[in-house]
Every structure is written in structure tokens, then in C-alpha cells.
Amino acid sequence: MSAPNKSYDPVEVEALKPEAIERMRDEALAAFAAADSLDALQEAKVAHTGGTSPLALANREIGALPPQAKAAAGKLVGQARGAVSKALAGRQTELEAERDTRVLVEEAVDVTLPYDRARAGARHPLTTFMERVADVFVSMGYEVAEGPEVEAEWFNFDALNFTPDHPARQMQDTFFVEGPKGTAGDESGVVLRTHTSPVQARSMLDREPPVYIVCPGRVYRTDELDATHTPVFHQIELLAIDEGLTMADLKGTMDHMVQSLFGSDMKTRLRPNYFPFTEPSAEMDMLCYVCKGTSVGNPDRPCRTCSSEGWIELGGCGMVNPRVLVACGVDPEKYSGFAFGFGIERMLMFRHNVEDMRDMVEGDVRFTRPFGMEI
Numbered sequence: 001m002s003a004p005n006k007s008y009d010p011v012e013v014e015a016l017k018p019e020a021i022e023r024m025r026d027e028a029l030a031a032f033a034a035a036d037s038l039d040a041l042q043e044a045k046v047a048h049t050g051g052t053s054p055l056a057l058a059n060r061e062i063g064a065l066p067p068q069a070k071a072a073a074g075k076l077v078g079q080a081r082g083a084v085s086k087a088l089a090g091r092q093t094e095l096e097a098e099r100d101t102r103v104l105v106e107e108a109v110d111v112t113l114p115y116d117r118a119r120a121g122a123r124h125p126l127t128t129f130m131e132r133v134a135d136v137f138v139s140m141g142y143e144v145a146e147g148p149e150v151e152a153e154w155f156n157f158d159a160l161n162f163t164p165d166h167p168a169r170q171m172q173d174t175f176f177v178e179g180p181k182g183t184a185g186d187e188s189g190v191v192l193r194t195h196t197s198p199v200q201a202r203s204m205l206d207r208e209p210p211v212y213i214v215c216p217g218r219v220y221r222t223d224e225l226d227a228t229h230t231p232v233f234h235q236i237e238l239l240a241i242d243e244g245l246t247m248a249d250l251k252g253t254m255d256h257m258v259q260s261l262f263g264s265d266m267k268t269r270l271r272p273n274y275f276p277f278t279e280p281s282a283e284m285d286m287l288c289y290v291c292k293g294t295s296v297g298n299p300d301r302p303c304r305t306c307s308s309e310g311w312i313e314l315g316g317c318g319m320v321n322p323r324v325l326v327a328c329g330v331d332p333e334k335y336s337g338f339a340f341g342f343g344i345e346r347m348l349m350f351r352h353n354v355e356d357m358r359d360m361v362e363g364d365v366r367f368t369r370p371f372g373m374e375i
């Protein structure tokens with residue numbers, strides 16, 4: 001500090017000596033140059049340009065100088081502070097550029113890395129195909145109906161006009177959960193349903209005609225698992241009950257189904273057959289969707305899909321037997337109906353050239369993946 005009445009020489013004020021100012025400036029410049037990060041630079045900034053830095057304190061001394069000395073001292077300190085500010089800004093820019101370059105490298109995305117190691121799951125082709133078939137009928141106004149897989153023997157057989165001695169009821173064909181009790185009036189056992197037809201009987205008892213239902217579901221038979229058999233498989237069943245229904249309605253409905261699934265030039269044919277729950281009954285064939293019948297009598301162009309027969313067996317169908325209508329509380333004088341059922345596995349096999357039924361039940365994703373990720 002200077003005494004007010006003394007003639008003033010700024011050189012006498014220690015902090016304002018030119019060499020002191022230069023030293024302060026040089027120390028600041030050295031500190032900025034040595035800062036190797038933005039944090040370190042911030043510390044150096046506080047130390048050399050903050051309110052208590054040597055240059056700031058020196059600047060404060062100027063105010064106490066006599067007027068004639070202020071200009072020279074102000075210029076000296078101002079130049080030093082200007083140099084320090086400039087150096088600080090320069091170093092700041094350098095360090096920010098370094099940081100940006102580093103971030104770009106550290107946060108770079110390698111677009112060649114696999115983005116998705118865990119594959120998305122998907123539903124089994126049997127499920128999606130069964131729903132696709134059901135959708136064909138839903139679009140015609142049918143309702144999807146379901147029933148229990150553990151079923152009363154009465155619904156599985158008796159209601160559908162299977163006689164008590166029908167071979168299908170034998171233990172070697174049917175899984176019995178509980179055997180028939182054998183006492184009069186309580187002869188019905190409990191079975192794993194052998195077809196989806198008991199849903200027909202339940203639906204007729206549940207609803208007032210007209211009835212239009214489609215029943216997809218799992219069914220059970222005592223078959224060994226091999227290339228063409230599985231003890232658990234899927235069926236889809238169709239039932240229509242209304243006034244005035246005939247075989248022509250059945251045929252038209254089936255034609256629509258195969259055209260929806262296989263193409264507009266498809267058609268079906270009926271062959272006489274016997275089933276207990278329909279009368280008359282028929283086997284339903286569809287035109288081979290691969291050769292469209294051109295392989296018949298044409299040994300040069302054989303067809304593997306239909307074994308050059310031109311037709312593929314689809315399933316059983318017919319007009320609902322009046323005895324079934326009566327058992328299910330429907331007046332056969334007023335109403336008639338048709339029913340149709342087929343196995344989903346078989347249809348999936350010939351639609352997608354699946355050669356071994358075991359592929360469908362083993363759960364190997366190499367089988368299901370080519371069907372796509374349909375969910």
C-alpha cells in the first residue's frame with residue numbers, strides 16, 4: 001500500500017512491479033499449458049483469474065494509486081490479464097476438442113456387431129396354422145368354441161352315436177382317465193378326448209339353433225410317436241346347424257376353405273364313407289395344390305405331394321346324424337346340419353413338405369424357424 005501524500009512510483013508497490021506482473025502472467029500461462037483436462041484447467045482458471053488470484057489482487061492495488069500512476073499500472077496489469085484470458089480460452093478450446101475426439105472414439109457404435117443375440121420367440125407353426133384355418137370360418141360368421149380335453153366318455157362317444165361296443169372305445173385306442181364303472185346307469189368313464197367332436201355335442205346343448213361353430217383343439221389317441229403318428233395331435237372341427245342345410249352347403253363351405261388356404265383355383269370332392277355321428281358321411285378330398293391333378297397318368301411329371309393321384313385326403317364330413325341331434329336336444333324335423341373335421345398336423349405336413357411328424361413335437365427351433373416369427 002502506498003502512503004497518500006508521498007510522490008508515487010508504481011515500481012515501489014511490490015505487486016505492481018513489471019517483473020512481478022510478468023511472473024504472475026507467466027505462471028498463469030504455464031499453469032494453463034500444464035492443465036491436461038478441463039477439470040484441471042478449471043482449477044487453474046480459479047487460481048489465476050479468480051477474485052483472489054495474484055493478478056486480481058494487483059489490479060485492486062491500482063485503485064489506491066495516485067491518478068498519474070494509474071494509467072501505466074492499469075495498462076501493465078490489463079495487458080497481462082488480456083494475455084492470461086487469451087491463453088485460457090485457447091487452452092479451453094484445445095481441451096474441448098480433445099474431449100470431443102475421445103468421446104467420439106469411446107462412444108462409437110460398431111455397426112458390424114450382431115445387434116440381437118437373443119432371438120425373438122414365436123408361436124409354434126401348428127398354433128398359427130390352426131388359427132389361420134379357424135379365421136377362414138370366423139370370417140364367414142362362425143364362432144370359435146372350446147371344450148375340455150379331459151372329457152366324459154358320454155360326450156366323446158355316446159352323444160355322437162358310437163355304440164357301446166364300438167372299437168374306438170377300446171383301451172388300445174383311447175386313453176381312459178377313469179374306466180367305466182360298469183354299474184347300470186353309471187357306465188360312462190372319463191377319457192382324454194379322441195377328437196374335437198364332443199365340442200359339437202356341448203355346443204348344441206349350450207346354444208339354441210342356428211349354431212355355427214368351429215372348434216380347434218388338442219386330441220389324444222394311444223398311438224406310438226413315429227413319422228406319421230403322434231399320441232397328441234390337433235384337429236379342427238366344424239359344425240353348422242340350421243334350417244334347410246344340405247350337403248351342397250357343406251361342399252360350398254369346404255370349397256371356400258381350401259380356396260382361402262391354397263388358392264382360388266382349388267376345389268374339393270366327396271367320397272362315400274361311414275362315421276357314426278354323420279349320415280350320410282363322406283371322405284373329403286381336395287385337389288392337389290401342387291400338380292392340380294396334372295400328374296395323373298403322366299409318369300413324366302410325377303407329384304410327390306399326392307403320389308400322382310391328383311387329390312389329397314383332407315378329413316371326414318357329412319350331415320349330422322339325426323340321432324346325434326336328438327341326443328343333443330335339437331329337433332331333427334326342423335333342423336339339419338353338417339360337420340367336418342380334419343387333422344392339423346397332416347395338413348401342415350403336406351402344405352409345408354414336413355416329412356416327419358416328430359419334428360413338430362420335439363421343439364427344435366431349426367424346424368420352427370423357417371416358418372418365420374409369426375406371433
Ligand SMILES: [Zn+2]
Nearest residue numbers: 288291303306
Ligand atoms: Zn399332386
